[in-house]
Amino acid sequence: MSFSPRIRKKIVRWIKGNLKQPGLSGIVLGLSGGVDSACAAALCKEAAGKNKVLALILPCHSHIQDLRDAGLAAKTLEIKTETVDLSGIYDNLIKILTPANRVASANLKPRLRMAVLYYFANKLNYLVCGTGNKSELMAGYFTKFGDGAVDIMPLADLSKAKVRQLAEELGVPQRIIDKPPSAGLWPGQTDEGEMGISYRELDDILERLQAKQKQIAPRAKVNKVKQMVRRSAHKRQGPGICYI
Numbered sequence: 001m002s003f004s005p006r007i008r009k010k011i012v013r014w015i016k017g018n019l020k021q022p023g024l025s026g027i028v029l030g031l032s033g034g035v036d037s038a039c040a041a042a043l044c045k046e047a048a049g050k051n052k053v054l055a056l057i058l059p060c061h062s063h064i065q066d067l068r069d070a071g072l073a074a075k076t077l078e079i080k081t082e083t084v085d086l087s088g089i090y091d092n093l094i095k096i097l098t099p100a101n102r103v104a105s106a107n108l109k110p111r112l113r114m115a116v117l118y119y120f121a122n123k124l125n126y127l128v129c130g131t132g133n134k135s136e137l138m139a140g141y142f143t144k145f146g147d148g149a150v151d152i153m154p155l156a157d158l159s160k161a162k163v164r165q166l167a168e169e170l171g172v173p174q175r176i177i178d179k180p181p182s183a184g185l186w187p188g189q190t191d192e193g194e195m196g197i198s199y200r201e202l203d204d205i206l207e208r209l210q211a212k213q214k215q216i217a218p219r220a221k222v223n224k225v226k227q228m229v230r231r232s233a234h235k236r237q238g239p240g241i242c243y244i
Helices: 005-018 035-048 064-077 087-096 102-106 108-124 134-139 160-170 174-178 191-195 199-211 219-231
Strands: 026-030 053-057 080-083 126-128
Touching (some): 005 160, 026 035, 026 108, 035 053, 035 160, 035 174, 053 064, 053 108, 064 174, 102 108, 108 126, 134 199, 191 199, 199 219
Parallel strands (some): 026 053, 053 080
16 A cells, blocks of 8 residues: 555645744754654655755664664765764763663663754754654653654654555665664664564554454453553653642
């Protein structure tokens, strides 16, 4: 199934509308080497023009293939890049912090990346574009105040399957479309391995939950997804405020 040109145009118009805010002159986003960030970068280029998009490559003990794929995406799109290696900063921060579990330590990586993205956004008067998709956001598979802390999210209403369809439409290199999704939090980490469910299953369950349709997946997996949605509700909300 191909991606709807109407939806693609709608997303591009939406990005253009966000850029009309006073004082804004472009868009900055992180380029990870994955399909989501490649799609977001392509849409931003369509909306703003290649000279007003800056893609940051922010390795933090990242796999060399991810860096190559990020470079491939940037070269294919002909957009400007800047590389800032955060590995040393991350290591020094870990040294001065008390020991924690793997997830707490790994979540420092997207939070460091977001700090750098906002540094460049402030410097250039750019918007920070997020690359998260609907499947990740609904399931809570993102880092609060890390990759979830952005100004705009053009892919946030598209499932992972829809993002892959969009990638084909946008001419994203097939190698990037086909690679196993990974946040690069630790060596060998994959999204599906960490979540314990495939994106195909996750998309189907989430879509049926939203449409209030009968589930066809095993009950254990449906319950697992429901629990993921419930436990991550705080990530999709702003800070709690005590109103007086």
